[in-house]
Amino acid sequence: MLKKIMRYSGQGLFYGLFVSVIGYFSVAPAYVHFPADQALIKVSFSHAGQPLEECRVRTAEELEKLPPNMRVPVVCGRERSPVKFELELDGELLYRAELPPAGLSRDGASTVYQRFAVPAGRYRLRTRLNDSVRVPDFNYTQETDVTVVPGQVFVVDFNAHTGGFVFK
Amino acid sequence: MLRYLVAQSGDEIFRRRALLKTIQRSGRLAFTLVEHAFDHAFGPRINPFYHLGALSFFFFWVVTASGIYLFIFFETSIEGAYRSVEYLTHEQWYLGSVARSLHRYASDAMVIVVLLHLAREFVLDRYRGVRWYAWITGVLLLWFLYASGIGGYWLVWDRLAQYIAVVTAEWFDWLPIFGEPMARNFLNNAAVSDRFFSLLSFLHIGIPLFLLLGMWIHILRISVAKTNPPRAIMIGTLLALTVLSALYPALSQGPADLDTVVSVVRPDWFYLALYPLIDVWSPGVAWGIAGGGTLLLMILPWLPRRREAAAAVVSLPNCNGCGRCFADCPYSAVIMLPRTDGLPYDSQASVNPDLCTACGICVGACPTATPFRRKTELIAGIDMPLLAIRTIREKTLTATTKLEGQDRVLVYGCQPGIDLTGLAQKGVGVLTLPCVAALTPSFIDFVITRHHADGVMLVGCAAGDCYHRLGVDWTEQRLAGQRDPYLRGRVPRERIATAWVAPSGAKRLTQALDAFRSRLRDMGPYQKGGSLPPPSASPSSNHGEVSDAAYRLG
Ligand code: HEM
Numbered sequence: 001m002l003k004k005i006m007r008y009s010g011q012g013l014f015y016g017l018f019v020s021v022i023g024y025f026s027v028a029p030a031y032v033h034f035p036a037d038q039a040l041i042k043v044s045f046s047h048a049g050q051p052l053e054e055c056r057v058r059t060a061e062e063l064e065k066l067p068p069n070m071r072v073p074v075v076c077g078r079e080r081s082p083v084k085f086e087l088e089l090d091g092e093l094l095y096r097a098e099l100p101p102a103g104l105s106r107d108g109a110s111t112v113y114q115r116f117a118v119p120a121g122r123y124r125l126r127t128r129l130n131d132s133v134r135v136p137d138f139n140y141t142q143e144t145d146v147t148v149v150p151g152q153v154f155v156v157d158f159n160a161h162t163g164g165f166v167f168k
Numbered sequence: 169m170l171r172y173l174v175a176q177s178g179d180e181i182f183r184r185r186a187l188l189k190t191i192q193r194s195g196r197l198a199f200t201l202v203e204h205a206f207d208h209a210f211g212p213r214i215n216p217f218y219h220l221g222a223l224s225f226f227f228f229w230v231v232t233a234s235g236i237y238l239f240i241f242f243e244t245s246i247e248g249a250y251r252s253v254e255y256l257t258h259e260q261w262y263l264g265s266v267a268r269s270l271h272r273y274a275s276d277a278m279v280i281v282v283l284l285h286l287a288r289e290f291v292l293d294r295y296r297g298v299r300w301y302a303w304i305t306g307v308l309l310l311w312f313l314y315a316s317g318i319g320g321y322w323l324v325w326d327r328l329a330q331y332i333a334v335v336t337a338e339w340f341d342w343l344p345i346f347g348e349p350m351a352r353n354f355l356n357n358a359a360v361s362d363r364f365f366s367l368l369s370f371l372h373i374g375i376p377l378f379l380l381l382g383m384w385i386h387i388l389r390i391s392v393a394k395t396n397p398p399r400a401i402m403i404g405t406l407l408a409l410t411v412l413s414a415l416y417p418a419l420s421q422g423p424a425d426l427d428t429v430v431s432v433v434r435p436d437w438f439y440l441a442l443y444p445l446i447d448v449w450s451p452g453v454a455w456g457i458a459g460g461g462t463l464l465l466m467i468l469p470w471l472p473r474r475r476e477a478a479a480a481v482v483s484l485p486n487c488n489g490c491g492r493c494f495a496d497c498p499y500s501a502v503i504m505l506p507r508t509d510g511l512p513y514d515s516q517a518s519v520n521p522d523l524c525t526a527c528g529i530c531v532g533a534c535p536t537a538t539p540f541r542r543k544t545e546l547i548a549g550i551d552m553p554l555l556a557i558r559t560i561r562e563k564t565l566t567a568t569t570k571l572e573g574q575d576r577v578l579v580y581g582c583q584p585g586i587d588l589t590g591l592a593q594k595g596v597g598v599l600t601l602p603c604v605a606a607l608t609p610s611f612i613d614f615v616i617t618r619h620h621a622d623g624v625m626l627v628g629c630a631a632g633d634c635y636h637r638l639g640v641d642w643t644e645q646r647l648a649g650q651r652d653p654y655l656r657g658r659v660p661r662e663r664i665a666t667a668w669v670a671p672s673g674a675k676r677l678t679q680a681l682d683a684f685r686s687r688l689r690d691m692g693p694y695q696k697g698g699s700l701p702p703p704s705a706s707p708s709s710n711h712g713e714v715s716d717a718a719y720r721l722g
């Protein structure tokens with residue numbers, strides 16, 4: 001009898017231990033993923049740079065040599081320019097990158113995804129982007145004053161169709 | 169130069185083997201200590217450590233059942249997901265919350281038992297040789313298991329799910345496979361789409377189904393796989409998990425909001441232990457650990473590889489096609505084929521050496537493997553090249569010739585089990601077999617009725633934890649007359665003892681042997697057709713699991 005009680009309490013003990021371990025480690029210890037007093041600037045866009053070379057109009061002789069079904073008057077190279085991007089915070093460079101076009105023939109979009117943790121507060125933000133090797137300077141620039149609160153996610157996106165940088 | 173290289177690689181293999189042995193030995197010691205404690209509480213038959221694979225199956229079913237219930241109420245939209253889970257947790261606290269918590273906790277339990285199962289197969293050296301198949305498929309199961317669990321946390325769409333979504337995306341973006349960063353899907357609230365969420369819900373059903381398929385593939389190569397744990401531990405664990413679910417229900421960690429960053433999370437460490445490394449170190453390092461770890465596990469069976477002893481061999485002139493070897497082989501290494509040699513039987517046995525672990529259990533099942541046959545013609549229908557039945561007969565005779573007294577015992581032990589060398593003494597002979605079930609019961613008959621010893625003791629692995637999976641079960645059933653070939657009725661049962669012992673049971677094994685011998689002395693020598701044992705001398709005292717568990721035969 002005593003032996004039986006001992007056995008069952010032993011089993012109870014092990015079951016208790018088992019579910020305690022499960023209960024505890026399924027939510028603890030907590031983990032600090034991001035400092036509570038900071039904000040996060042996410043830079044992310046996907047933008048296809050302009051063609052590397054300017055499109056060219058074929059001459060009449062050139063067209064003559066081609067089979068009739070391939071006589072397209074304008075030829076454009078497929079390869080795209082890399083996209084140059086810069087992010088400045090209060091006049092200081094935070095991030096600079098030259099983003100290569102995707103794809104084996106380098107004809108895809110240039111993409112970026114970067115995160116920057118910054119202390120909450122007010123900043124002067126300047127972003128600049130160049131998407132053509134044929135343009136010497138940045139062809140998109142945007143500057144703004146932002147105030148970020150702790151925990152805020154501030155997104156810097158880019159969309160050429162809507163006129164350039166999008167801050168959210 | 170070549171010789172130098174060969175010597176070098178020989179050294180290398182030797183070093184690796186030594187390292188491996190050390191790790192295995194210390195792991196085994198740790199398991200032995202813990203299992204010993206569990207043996208006391210549960211008894212060896214229902215010791216959960218001996219049913220880790222089966223428990224994995226059981227927890228899978230608990231997760232499935234609770235998951236089906238949750239799915240009825242779950243809404244697969246971004247808005248609806250969190251809301252519906254909250255509804256289950258708070259409005260339906262009596263059932264929905266319990267189902268949710270069971271779903272979570274049983275998934276955690278599954279991780280625990282699967283990892284223990286892996287570790288145990290490793291330290292017991294049951295992952296190399298012909299077992300490479302179960303090992304490799306097992307490693308792949310880990311990925312499906314983790315993908316299933318992590319996907320589940322994602323669906324809740326709370327702050328933890330948000331953390332998982334962002335970090336997983338960043339982790340996968342490190343691989344050069346996506347054109348557009350996956351993390352762009354989770355830039356802010358505007359970026360997430362219901363479509364992506366539906367895909368996730370779909371994956372959370374699909375991946376577990378693949379897990380189940382994988383579990384089935386995992387056990388394909390062994391026969392009579394134990395996919396159900398003993399009822400007592402099913403009830404026990406389910407009860408314990410239900411109590412936990414009721415007292416400490418699983419909760420969400422606030423609704424996801426991608427416009428703010430997750431600061432503190434409470435991860436489920438069973439599934440998410442690697443996640444902090446992704447942002448503390450880097451996605452690349454985390455891939456190195458996950459990928460490198462997987463790769464290491466995958467090649468482990470060949471570091472170094474184990475060669476099994478020579479496989480069982482069929483001798484057609486002696487095989488009558490009864491199929492008992494086929495029925496008893498734990499590794500599905502025997503198949504029955506149509507007869508090819510013109511003898512008047514329907515079928516014949518055939519061994520696939522790639523599956524054979526040389527356990528000898530087929531020999532123990534073969535009715536032709538009997539020592540009563542004349543020595544000159546003693547070749548069994550199926551036999552082990554390294555320990556042929558004729559050799560076992562000879563060794564039996566050698567081990568018994570020098571024994572004296574009225575309490576002479578021949579102990580048949582098994583090689584993977586407890587070391588028996590210390591047991592041999594005046595009056596006790598020891599013969600070690602690949603598995604205790606490699607012995608046909610006719611040997612027991614032979615030893616006792618021909619007066620080679622006064623009693624026979626069979627020593628095998630702890631009941632429920634047979635190294636060769638089914639050896640103990642088959643032996644018990646043969647002795648009890650429930651399985652062919654069974655022990656003939658003329659053999660006095662009180663002269664047979666069994667002891668199923670874990671490696672930690674050496675002392676109690678000695679005690680059991682001493683007690684057995686003292687009973688033999690009381691009985692006096694065996695006489696043909698001798699008196700039937702009085703009912704009180706029931707053989708039960710002869711059968712020990714060398715634990716506090718009560719013995720039950722069959
Ligand atoms: C979902 C996870 C898993 C389940 C449900 C599972 C289930 C099982 C079951 C039921 C058995 C048969 C036990 C028996 O009847 O003797 C088994 C054997 C085995 N498992 Fe697993 N297992 C899982 C994961 C793993 C993992 C991760 C590994 C190692 C990497 C592994 C390695 C093995 C080995 C080596 C055997 C022995 C096969 C033999 O004795 O020949 N398993 N498993």
Ligand code: SF4
Pocket residue numbers: 479480496497498499500501502519523524525526527528529530531
């Ligand atoms: S020795 Fe074992 S594994 Fe090989 S065929 Fe016989 S029973 Fe099967």
Ligand code: SF4
Pocket residue numbers: 482486487488489490491492493494516517530533534535536548549550
């Ligand atoms: S148990 Fe023996 S006789 Fe029967 S099929 Fe197998 S080898 Fe043949």
